[in-house]
Amino acid sequence: MKNLTKRQEEILNLIKAHILDLGIPPTRADIARSLGFKSPNAAEQHLRAIEKKGFIKILSGASRGIVLNDNENDQIPVIGLVAAGGPILAEENIEKTIPRSNNLLSAxxxxxxxxxxxxxxxxxxxxxxxxxxxxxxxMKVGSVVVARINNEVTVKTLIEMSQNKVVLRPENQKYDDIIINPQVEELAIEGSCIALLRESI
Amino acid sequence: MKNLTKRQEEILNLIKAHILDLGIPPTRADIARSLGFKSPNAAEQHLRAIEKKGFIKILSGASRGIVLNDNENDQIPVIGLVAAGGPILAEENIEKTIPRSNNLLSAxxxxxxxxxxxxxxxxxxxxxxxxxxxxxxxMKVGSVVVARINNEVTVKTLIEMSQNKVVLRPENQKYDDIIINPQVEELAIEGSCIALLRESI
DNA sequence: ATAATTACTGTAATTATATACAGTATATTG
DNA sequence: CAATATACTGTATATAATTACAGTAATTAT
Known part of the structure; x- marks a missing residue:
C-alpha cells in the first residue's frame, strides 16, 4: 500500500470524519465544498488516486459509494494452537478475529x-x-507472560529474570517452577497478559 | 420510542445489514429490490414511519440519507455495588457502560x-x-446465576430449585451451600452468567 | 529531457435517487 | 363507525451525484 500525499490524506480524513459524523460518506460535491474546490471533479480525481493506492474502494454508479479499506487494524486476532516453528501471529495460528472496541478491555x-x-x-x-x-x-517480575521455550508457547508468571537464569512459575500447586538458562535453551518472552475473556461459563 | 411493526423491523435490519456490509445505507430502490417491492415509494413510506417512531433520521435531499439513531442499547451497563432496595439496573448502580461489540462475547x-x-x-x-x-x-441446575436473597445480590451455582427449596453453592471449599426456602425468604434469580471479563491480570 | 503524478478549473451529460401525487386494500384504534 | 395506521402499486419529476472530456500548471520520477 503506497503512501498517500498530504492532500490525499486530508481527503481520506475528511471522508472518515464525514462517516463518523453523519453515518454516510460524502459526495464529490461535499468534498469539494469542504476543501474549497470549485469543481467536483477535483474530488473525483483525488478519490481515484486514493483508490489506486488501495485505501478506498469506489462503487461505480452508486451515490456516496466510497468504501474504506483500512479496517484490518480494527480486528484483533485470536490465536488458537501455535504451530511449532513460525511466529505466534502467523496466519495459520489465527483462529478468528474480533473487532477492537475502544473501551472494552485495554487498547x-x-x-x-x-x-x-x-x-x-x-x-x-x-x-x-x-x-x-x-x-x-x-513486564516486570510478577507479571503473567507469554513465553516461548524451545518453540513451545506457554503462559506463566515471571518470577526471576537475569542473564543466565529465568524462572517461570505455573500458578497451580501440581506443577513446579520452570528454571531456564536462556544461554542454553531458546527462550523468548512474547508479551505480557493484561486482560482475560471467558466466552462461556 | 414506539414499537416497530414486523415489516418495519425487517426494513430497519436490512438498513443495518447494508451499512455493515457496504458501509453505506441503502437507497429506496435498494430496499424495494431486496424486499420485492415494485415501487420505491413503498420503501419511502416505510422509512417515514420508522423515522416517526424515532429509530432513524432521514436527511432530506441527500442520497442514502438514512441515519441510525443509535439507541443506548449499544451500551452495556457495568454494575458495581448494588444498593439495597432498588433494582440491579437502577441508575445509581451503574459504574460505567461499555459499547456492545458484535462478535466479542455473546450478544x-x-x-x-x-x-x-x-x-x-x-x-x-x-x-x-x-x-x-x-x-x-x-438457566438450569448447574448454571452460575445472579441471585438476590433478602435484597443482597450474590453470584453462585444453582444446584437445586424446587417450590420450597433452592440450593446455591459457592465454588470455594471455604464456604457452605446456601439453602433457602423461597416461601419464607425473599429470593429472585436475576439472570445467569454467560461470560467473563478481567480487565487486569 | 520526457513522462508521469499531483493538483486543480470548468462544462456538461447521464444516471441515480428522493420524493410528490394518486390510488387500492386491510387492519387497528379511539 | 370514522379516523388512522399499515402495506403496498404505479407514475412522474426535480434534483443529487457520478463521471466523462478538455484544459492549465507545478512537481516528481525515470
Missing part, C-alpha cells in the same frame, strides 16, 4: 491467546479462556 | 456485574472480575 491488547491446560488455574486462568496479550506492555 | 449479555468476594474462585471467578449476565438465557 493495548495486540492479540488474544487461547489457554491450553490447567497450569494457571490458581489465579483464575482456565483452559479455553482467552488471554489478552500486549507485546509492548512493560 | 445476550444484558449487563456486567463486578464480582465482590472470593466465593467463586474455584471456577476461576475472582474479585473485581466482570461477569456477563443474561436475563433471558435459560
Amino acid at each position: 493495548d491488547v495486540d492479540y488474544y491467546l487461547r489457554v491450553k491446560g490447567d497450569s494457571m488455574v490458581d489465579i483464575g486462568i482456565f483452559e479455553e479462556d482467552l488471554i489478552g496479550v500486549s507485546k509492548s506492555a512493560n | 445476550d449479555v444484558d449487563y456486567y456485574l463486578r464480582v465482590k468476594g472470593d466465593s467463586m474462585v474455584d471456577i476461576g471467578i475472582f474479585e473485581e472480575d466482570l461477569i456477563g449476565v443474561s436475563k433471558s438465557a435459560n
